Amino acid sequence: MLGRLARYIERRWDFLNMLKHVRDSRQNSTIPTSAIFLSVFGMHSIRLGSLNGLEQQLQIPGRWEPLVGPVKPSADTVAYAMERCDPEPLRMMLANAARLAKRKKAFKRLYPDTYWVGALDGIETYKSKKGCCENCCQRNVGTDEKPIIEYYHREVVLQVVGVTPACILDEEPVLPGETETTAALRLLERFHTRMPRFLDVLTMDAFYLQAPFAKRALDLGYGLVTILKQENRDLYRDAEGLFQITTPETAALVNGTAEVWDVKDLTSWSQLGRPVRVVRELKKYLKRERVANNWVERKVVEDWRWVVVFPDGQQPPTDIIRRWGHARWDEETRGFGELTKHWHLDHCYHHHPVAMLAIRLILYLALFLTSLFFQRNLQPEIRDGKTRLHLAGLLADDLVRGGVASFWEKPP
Numbered sequence: 150m151l152g153r154l155a156r157y158i159e160r161r162w163d164f165l166n167m168l169k170h171v172r173d174s175r176q177n178s179t180i181p182t183s184a185i186f187l188s189v190f191g192m193h194s195i196r197l198g199s200l201n202g203l204e205q206q207l208q209i210p211g212r213w214e215p216l217v218g219p220v221k222p223s224a225d226t227v228a229y230a231m232e233r234c235d236p237e238p239l240r241m242m243l244a245n246a247a248r249l250a251k252r253k254k255a256f257k258r259l260y261p262d263t264y265w266v267g268a269l270d271g272i273e274t275y276k277s278k279k280g281c282c283e284n285c286c287q288r289n290v291g292t293d294e295k296p297i298i299e300y301y302h303r304e305v306v307l308q309v310v311g312v313t314p315a316c317i318l319d320e321e322p323v324l325p326g327e328t329e330t331t332a333a334l335r336l337l338e339r340f341h342t343r344m345p346r347f348l349d350v351l352t353m354d355a356f357y358l359q360a361p362f363a364k365r366a367l368d369l370g371y372g373l374v375t376i377l378k379q380e381n382r383d384l385y386r387d388a389e390g391l392f393q394i395t396t397p398e399t400a401a402l403v404n405g406t407a408e409v410w411d412v413k414d415l416t417s418w419s420q421l422g423r424p425v426r427v428v429r430e431l432k433k434y435l436k437r438e439r440v441a442n443n444w445v446e447r448k449v450v451e452d453w454r455w456v457v458v459f460p461d462g463q464q465p466p467t468d469i470i471r472r473w474g475h476a477r478w479d480e481e482t483r484g485f486g487e488l489t490k491h492w493h494l495d496h497c498y499h500h501h502p503v504a505m506l507a508i509r510l511i512l513y514l515a516l517f518l519t520s521l522f523f524q525r526n527l528q529p530e531i532r533d534g535k536t537r538l539h540l541a542g543l544l545a546d547d548l549v550r551g552g553v554a555s556f557w558e559k560p561p
């Protein structure tokens with residue numbers, strides 16, 4: 150099925166034209182950049198967990214040539230080239246694929262909406278007691294007397310939410326000594342320059358409720374929906390006071406009800422310099438769970454609060470704001486859940502800041518394009534009820550089967 154995937158992304162997703170722009174700064178290399186990229190793309194598509202695993206596969210005569218071409222890299226060459234890879238063309242590939250998917254109406258809405266919503270999130274992709282590169286952040290996981298230094302990498306990731314398939318748009322590393330919002334702003338400026346009208350709204354964790362970040366994001370034209378927690382004392386207290394004296398709307402849930410408050414024109418976030426809106430949702434529902442071989446129902450109470458502010462004073466309906474707030478956690482939307490579970494997202498293929506970034510950008514592209522392929526190009530009876538792991542196995546079958554000179558119509 151890898152052959153079908155290749156022809157599909159070549160014909161429909163302009164894949165090989167985009168691939169022409171991918172470059173690295175190796176001198177006098179005998180292995181073309183396209184062979185390196187396609188090896189990594191193939192590695193992710195069939196879910197191999199390491200560069201050595203990839204090398205073992207590549208060494209089998211005749212197996213990977215149809216995908217990669219006649220000259221195949223070793224694990225060391227892949228690592229060396231990834232260290233020298235320019236991440237910009239990779240980001241461009243992700244951007245182009247997303248833009249094309251939007252134009253082709255390939256995104257399916259998980260709920261009716263006319264806005265395009267992105268979620269900013271921090272992820273941790275590496276942690277270890279040993280090994281340090283120039284981008285490793287450090288923290289003490291011991292005590293002051295007996296410090297134990299742990300090295301870690303953290304990234305900010307922007308992804309589309311409220312739609313399927315999951316699509317990650319960009320990633321930016323958090324550098325040692327800087328905050329996540331600093332990295333997020335760098336990401337946002339770059340993304341906005343490249344795709345100024347792709348997203349209308351950003352939905353974020355409480356950590357992003359910082360005036361400098363919010364001001365800049367509003368200047369760029371984004372509406373902001375950010376979780377409100379007690380740490381933002383003035384705004385939280387003022388909103389709380391209004392909730393006490395306002396009658397909530399009641400909404401029906403599948404297994405319970407939600408009380409919803411929506412208060413506007415709060416001015417207590419003084420650093421922002423403009424009024425904001427706070428939406429609160431108090432959910433009470435019964436959750437069915439399996440405990441020791443029995444199904445039991447448990448009462449669950451969830452109390453959500455979001456700060457909402459739009460650059461032009463737009464006031465989208467309360468219902469849609471609740472959707473956006475929860476969309477960050479949607480199973481189907483969450484690329485990360487699946488990426489960590491099945492795609493080795495938190496696995497470090499090669500500890501080097503540029504290589505790690507490049508390998509992950511190719512991973513996001515593989516996740517998105519294979520998802521589109523499975524969703525749009527496979528018969529439901531082949532696709533439905535099958536795990537992505539199973540589908541990755543189907544992709545790998547073509548490599549084993551052999552007998553094809555190239556999967557591509559116009560091999561790179």
Ligand SMILES: [Zn+2]
Pocket residue numbers: 280281282283284285286300301302500501502
């Ligand atoms: Zn590092």
